[in-house]
Amino acid sequence: MAKVLVVTSGKGGVGKTTSTAAIGAALAKDGKNVVVVDFDVGLRNLDLVMGAERRVVYDLINVVQGDAKLPQALIRDKRVDTLCLLPASQTRDKDALTEEGVSQVMNELREKFDWVICDSPAGIERGATLAMRHADVAIVVTNPEVSSVRDSDRIIGLLDAKTARAEKGERIDKHLLLTRYDPARAERGEMLKTEDVLEILSIPLLGIIPESEEVLKASNLGSPVTISNPLSGPARAYADAAKRLSGETVLLTIPTDRRSLLGRLFMRRAA
Amino acid sequence: MNLLNLFSKRKSAPVARERLQILLAHERTIAGGSDLVAVLREEILAVLKKHVSVDSDKVQVKMERGKAVSTLAVDIEIPTPTEPLSKLERPKVAAAAAAAG
Numbered sequence: 001m002a003k004v005l006v007v008t009s010g011k012g013g014v015g016k017t018t019s020t021a022a023i024g025a026a027l028a029k030d031g032k033n034v035v036v037v038d039f040d041v042g043l044r045n046l047d048l049v050m051g052a053e054r055r056v057v058y059d060l061i062n063v064v065q066g067d068a069k070l071p072q073a074l075i076r077d078k079r080v081d082t083l084c085l086l087p088a089s090q091t092r093d094k095d096a097l098t099e100e101g102v103s104q105v106m107n108e109l110r111e112k113f114d115w116v117i118c119d120s121p122a123g124i125e126r127g128a129t130l131a132m133r134h135a136d137v138a139i140v141v142t143n144p145e146v147s148s149v150r151d152s153d154r155i156i157g158l159l160d161a162k163t164a165r166a167e168k169g170e171r172i173d174k175h176l177l178l179t180r181y182d183p184a185r186a187e188r189g190e191m192l193k194t195e196d197v198l199e200i201l202s203i204p205l206l207g208i209i210p211e212s213e214e215v216l217k218a219s220n221l222g223s224p225v226t227i228s229n230p231l232s233g234p235a236r237a238y239a240d241a242a243k244r245l246s247g248e249t250v251l252l253t254i255p256t257d258r259r260s261l262l263g264r265l266f267m268r269r270a271a
Numbered sequence: 272m273n274l275l276n277l278f279s280k281r282k283s284a285p286v287a288r289e290r291l292q293i294l295l296a297h298e299r300t301i302a303g304g305s306d307l308v309a310v311l312r313e314e315i316l317a318v319l320k321k322h323v324s325v326d327s328d329k330v331q332v333k334m335e336r337g338k339a340v341s342t343l344a345v346d347i348e349i350p351t352p353t354e355p356l357s358k359l360e361r362p363k364v365a366a367a368a369a370a371a372g
């Protein structure tokens with residue numbers, strides 16, 4: 001049965017779009033049919049991170065308003081053929097998204113895919129509540145930093161109140177994804193530890209994504225990090241998180257970008 | 272690194288953790304109260320709708336938490352009636368508005 005997953009955070013710039021692309025690609029590489037949906041209307045970025053910015057013809061708003069059929073707006077990934085993107089509009093504003101329209105598109109997507117992954121805009125306003133509206137599962141992306149943790153707490157409250165599932169009295173699965181984590185700094189007491197964040201937010205942990213330069217490299221290339229450099233620390237962490245979403249039990253580690261000396265020399269020449 | 276840092280055992284992360292715990296405990300009680308606010312809002316709306324046509328987002332209920340007592344602010348906007356309300360209805364609406372204010 002199809003699952004709708006929202007990637008949300010409240011606070012901006014914590015890694016929602018990066019995580020949507022990386023986890024979407026990881027699930028698709030595992031053979032699942034995946035669509036990543038950009039809900040960041042007016043500030044779309046998922047197309048860039050996925051490297052599909054020049055292939056956008058129609059977008060979510062065109063489909064919601066009936067100006068395009070869903071298959072016309074879906075962009076199939078050139079690297080992983082079970083991965084699709086439904087881009088957001090860059091020119092319209094979020095008010096063009098109607099509740100019924102979104103609901104209809106979500107139903108249609110549920111029929112075509114195993115995973116429908118919604119990249120939420122930042123904030124707690126309409127754009128964010130529309131993105132979480134139909135979710136069965138939520139990933140709360142959090143950085144180990146006070147304002148991000150506080151905003152995550154707000155978002156968890158909204159997930160329990162404003163989603164269709166919550167309104168029907170059903171449960172919505174919430175997972176914490178701790179990103180931009182620096183184990184060394186946490187160890188030195190300079191950064192909140194995983195245990196601290198878990199204790200404060202008290203939702204189960206999906207994974208810990210290390211702070212890594214590989215993430216910027218991947219977005220420069222327009223490729224989810226799980227495709228561009230699957231052996232890198234963040235890619236392995238995202239791949240494990242994707243497996244956990246599918247119900248597998250994977251030992252939790254914080255993979256790092258350790259490279260051999262030869263690898264490092266080679267990388268330098270390639271750069 | 273300055274000398275003070277060398278001697279102070281206090282790391283910044285435990286401070287962050289403590290501040291968050293205190294802050295969120297407070298913010299959650301406010302959010303927790305919003306359930307009551309939502310219920311009140313729905314019921315006030317239902318009562319109003321029996322007598323006047325009112326837009327659902329024109330009824331605002333706010334809870335302000337104080338130490339000893341909290342105050343409930345109810346703000347209702349109704350369209351100015353085109354035909355005057357019957358004498359019987361008028362006092363009711365006025366009473367509701369007074370109670371709300």
Ligand SMILES: Nc1ncnc2c1ncn2[C@@H]1O[C@H](COP(=O)(O)OP(=O)(O)OP(=O)(O)O)[C@@H](O)[C@H]1O
Pocket residue numbers: 009011012013014015016017018019040045120121122179180181209210211212213215216219234
């Ligand atoms: N693990 C990481 N290591 C290093 N940089 C990261 C990591 N995760 C994200 N970033 C960087 O942080 C920035 C913000 O990431 P991203 O766009 O994914 O956040 P967002 O939550 O989608 O932002 P917005 O709220 O604006 O939509 C990007 O420059 C990205 O490259």
Ligand SMILES: [Mg+2]
Pocket residue numbers: 016017018040045119120121
């Ligand atoms: Mg984003």
